[in-house]
Amino acid sequence: MDRYEGFREFLRARQMALMRTSYLLCGDAHQAEEMLQSVLVKVAGNWRGIARDNPEAYVRRALVNEHISWWRRQRRSLAFTGPPRSGRDPGDESVSRIVLWQALARLTPRQRAVLVLRFYEDLSVQEAADLLGCSAGTVKSQTSHALGRLRALAPELADLLHDTDTDTARQEAK
Known part of the structure; x- marks a missing residue:
């Protein structure tokens, strides 16, 4: 075998x-x-x-x-150099994407990992927690802190940065 x-x-x-x-x-x-x-x-x-x-x-x-x-x-x-080139004209990159990459580069590795797993890989809170070896609550708090940090670093991206866990909790509290 x-x-x-x-x-x-x-x-x-x-x-x-x-x-x-x-x-x-x-x-x-x-x-x-x-x-x-x-x-x-x-x-x-x-x-x-x-x-x-x-x-x-x-x-x-x-x-x-x-x-x-x-x-x-x-x-x-760490300095983000931008997304990998895909043969497109570099002029096609939007300002929002560049600002987002720069803001992501200023997060801690753990915060960046949580955001990548939750929003890019589209994993659930529990799946991300299992991968990171932490509790679901830690993933939720790290997500909230990371999104808050991104909002502070790049306020012009506020429309893109919604903390769905916090938004859901707020809606349920009403």
């Missing part, structure tokens, strides 16, 4: 989505590639045990952990 059975198929199917997640976590295309490659090398070595569970969730969690570890080692500010 091939110890990488299923790994190649998983990689073909999910590599681009995982690369986007990696990029959104760190904000730098080259670092995202290195981070994903590092995680995939580790995953490949343990594929048999990982494949039985939820391999994509495992890889996402490993990416978050790798990014936080990298950030702790570097202890320097």
